[in-house]
Amino acid sequence: MNIFTIHLLLRTLRLSSPIALIALGETYSERVGIINVGVEGTAVLGALVSALVSFYTGNAWIAVVAAVIGGGLAGALHALWCIQFRANHVVSGVAVNILVAGLALFITSALWGSRGTSASAPTINAWYIAGSALVIVILSQIFIFRTKWGLRLRVVGEKPEAADTAGINVHRTQYIYTIVNGMLCGLAGAYFFNNLGYFVNGMVGGRGFIGIAAMVIGNYSPIGALGAALLFGFADALQMSLQGYIPSQISLMLPYLLTVLVLAVLIKRAQVPAALGQHYVKQ
Amino acid sequence: MLVRETGVTLLSISLAFGIGCIILWAGGYSIPAVFANLWKGAFGNKISIGQTLTQATPIIFTSLSFLIAFRCGLFNIGAEGQMYMGAMAAAVVGIYVKLPGVLHVLICLLAAGAVGAAWGWIPGYLKAKRGVNEFVTTMMLSSVAVYFTDLLVAPRMFLHDTRYGSNQTVRVLGTAVLPKLLRPTQVTWAIIIAGCVVLLVWYYLFRTRSGYELRAVGQSPSAAEYGGISVKRKIILSMCLAGFVAGLAGAGEVLGTHTRFISGFSPGYGWDGIAGGLIARAHPVGVLFSAFLMGALRAGSMQVQRSGAAPGDIASVLQGLVIFFVIAPTLIRRLIRWRRR
Numbered sequence: 001m002n003i004f005t006i007h008l009l010l011r012t013l014r015l016s017s018p019i020a021l022i023a024l025g026e027t028y029s030e031r032v033g034i035i036n037v038g039v040e041g042t043a044v045l046g047a048l049v050s051a052l053v054s055f056y057t058g059n060a061w062i063a064v065v066a067a068v069i070g071g072g073l074a075g076a077l078h079a080l081w082c083i084q085f086r087a088n089h090v091v092s093g094v095a096v097n098i099l100v101a102g103l104a105l106f107i108t109s110a111l112w113g114s115r116g117t118s119a120s121a122p123t124i125n126a127w128y129i130a131g132s133a134l135v136i137v138i139l140s141q142i143f144i145f146r147t148k149w150g151l152r153l154r155v156v157g158e159k160p161e162a163a164d165t166a167g168i169n170v171h172r173t174q175y176i177y178t179i180v181n182g183m184l185c186g187l188a189g190a191y192f193f194n195n196l197g198y199f200v201n202g203m204v205g206g207r208g209f210i211g212i213a214a215m216v217i218g219n220y221s222p223i224g225a226l227g228a229a230l231l232f233g234f235a236d237a238l239q240m241s242l243q244g245y246i247p248s249q250i251s252l253m254l255p256y257l258l259t260v261l262v263l264a265v266l267i268k269r270a271q272v273p274a275a276l277g278q279h280y281v282k283q
Numbered sequence: 284m285l286v287r288e289t290g291v292t293l294l295s296i297s298l299a300f301g302i303g304c305i306i307l308w309a310g311g312y313s314i315p316a317v318f319a320n321l322w323k324g325a326f327g328n329k330i331s332i333g334q335t336l337t338q339a340t341p342i343i344f345t346s347l348s349f350l351i352a353f354r355c356g357l358f359n360i361g362a363e364g365q366m367y368m369g370a371m372a373a374a375v376v377g378i379y380v381k382l383p384g385v386l387h388v389l390i391c392l393l394a395a396g397a398v399g400a401a402w403g404w405i406p407g408y409l410k411a412k413r414g415v416n417e418f419v420t421t422m423m424l425s426s427v428a429v430y431f432t433d434l435l436v437a438p439r440m441f442l443h444d445t446r447y448g449s450n451q452t453v454r455v456l457g458t459a460v461l462p463k464l465l466r467p468t469q470v471t472w473a474i475i476i477a478g479c480v481v482l483l484v485w486y487y488l489f490r491t492r493s494g495y496e497l498r499a500v501g502q503s504p505s506a507a508e509y510g511g512i513s514v515k516r517k518i519i520l521s522m523c524l525a526g527f528v529a530g531l532a533g534a535g536e537v538l539g540t541h542t543r544f545i546s547g548f549s550p551g552y553g554w555d556g557i558a559g560g561l562i563a564r565a566h567p568v569g570v571l572f573s574a575f576l577m578g579a580l581r582a583g584s585m586q587v588q589r590s591g592a593a594p595g596d597i598a599s600v601l602q603g604l605v606i607f608f609v610i611a612p613t614l615i616r617r618l619i620r621w622r623r624r
Contacts, residue, residue, distance in 0.1 A: 081607070081611055084613075086611075088610065090358050092610060094606075101554075110593075205426075210419075213423075247437065249437065252430050257427050260409075264415055267415055
């Protein structure tokens with residue numbers, strides 16, 4: 001059983017990139033106090049938009065940009081609901097997931113006549129996205145911990161009153177980074193499309209939630225999120241290598257089981273942003 | 284209070300349907316045809332009303348499952364998996380244990396509930412003792428349960444029905460079957476059980492000390508702790524209860540609708556429970572209404588699909604839109620105020 005090869009390593013790097021992007025996005029939004037469990041649906045939306053735009057324009061690069069914009073819009077919707085309408089953050093994220101799941105089935109049926117599957121469309125090499133994910137993570141690490149904007153965003157999540165007093169626009173900051181979260185998830189979605197060449201329902205398959213787990217284990221830092229994402233990417237890669245050797249059900253459940261185990265064992269009482277999930281009302 | 288809440292919910296539903304119309308119009312579909320078929324599929328005749336009720340039954344259970352955890356401040360989005368585990372337990376006890384009539388059904392239900400509760404206990408325990416986000420773990424364990432139960436009924440596995448190629452068990456014994464209630468429809472006694480469980484959950488949450496404490500934890504864990512309530516125990520308890528009720532959903536499907544465990548039997552009842560619980564504003568009695576709505580949308584969407592008026596999945600889009608409006612009461616209130624101006 002020759003599975004521990006260079007292929008496994010490359011596959012790990014590749015498969016961990018969307019998880020890292022989602023975990024990084026969640027790091028941004030939770031750092032400003034907005035929980036977004038809609039990242040799963042946002043990634044699905046990114047994949048769907050990629051397929052749509054690539055199919056109709058024939059240009060896969062434009063499709064990537066469109067996926068990022070689409071993800072950003074989903075982030076904006078979530079932010080609007082959490083900030084303006086004071087919806088419960090988790091509930092609003094769940095609503096994003098359910099709405100996108102319905103839209104994906106509806107749009108694929110309407111346009112391609114097959115429920116949940118798109119036609120094939122031009123792609124870019126998914127390694128471009130995997131590579132850019134690595135760069136974005138490193139730049140984010142510097143941005144969040146070494147720049148004044150990074151300090152501002154952290155203050156908003158920790159002490160919104162203090163941020164307000166210091167002249168930072170709390171709600172605007174929250175909007176910006178929730179949209180950034182959406183854009184990163186959209187990019188992750190574009191990875192899923194370009195990896196396969198078409199959209200199929202279930203292609204994200206819980207990677208959004210695994211991304212949240214990676215963010216938790218990474219302790220709200222981009223590099224930490226990347227480390228955890230690599231672990232989950234490895235589980236995914238191993239799962240693919242094991243296919244054919246063990247019953248498919250066991251290999252398929254492996255990443256999910258591992259996520260629960262890793263969370264149970266590795267979790268520390270993390271430095272959760274103090275104002276996470278709260279609604280800031282200007283005094 | 285009740286009138287206003289109901290009014291806001293109804294307005295939310297109308298708004299969602301309005302946006303649904305815009306989507307249909309943009310897609311070039313005939314709006315009257317879609318809604319005529321949606322109505323026909325959900326309420327057109329005896330059989331279609333039966334379809335609506337059959338689909339609503341498991342959603343009543345999963346909605347209750349979601350709201351029990353929600354009332355304790357937790358998010359159980361893994362009802363789907365707990366339901367599958369419960370369904371498998373009901374099938375095993377229904378096939379291999381020999382008991383007289385009614386008792387057999389009761390034992391099957393208890394087994395389903397117990398296994399569902401065990402599956403809910405894991406995220407509850409991890410949340411209480413280790414602070415692990417239950418949202419992620421319930422979701423992950425849900426997928427694990429779906430694959431695990433599928434494995435048990437896969438070819439060459441011991442629960443597989445060798446007469447058929449598909450992944451399913453043999454039929455449960457006649458003594459374990461929940462009889463059909465309204466022939467010729469598919470409605471079974473499961474819906475009566477669901478109704479009883481709604482009342483039980485209401486009684487538990489609003490008329491018992493334990494239920495009061497559970498809600499207190501949901502309102503404010505720190506205040507509850509200060510008041511002498513063990514928050515950790517309540518978290519574990521609520522996740523177990525949520526799992527128990529979700530397990531009953533699976534038992535209802537196995538003993539009633541299908542009379543065997545079929546892999547992938549659920550078209551997403553567990554996920555519908557999230558919508559059902561939210562639209563009911565986490566009130567057990569409201570679940571009767573919201574699960575009925577979900578069931579009607581599911582039954583209606585099949586007819587929409589068959590008729591070719593539009594893809595049936597427009598119903599899922601509507602469901603998503605309804606949630607968006609229901610969860611933002613300030614939005615609806617703003618709209619009302621804006622109209623008065």
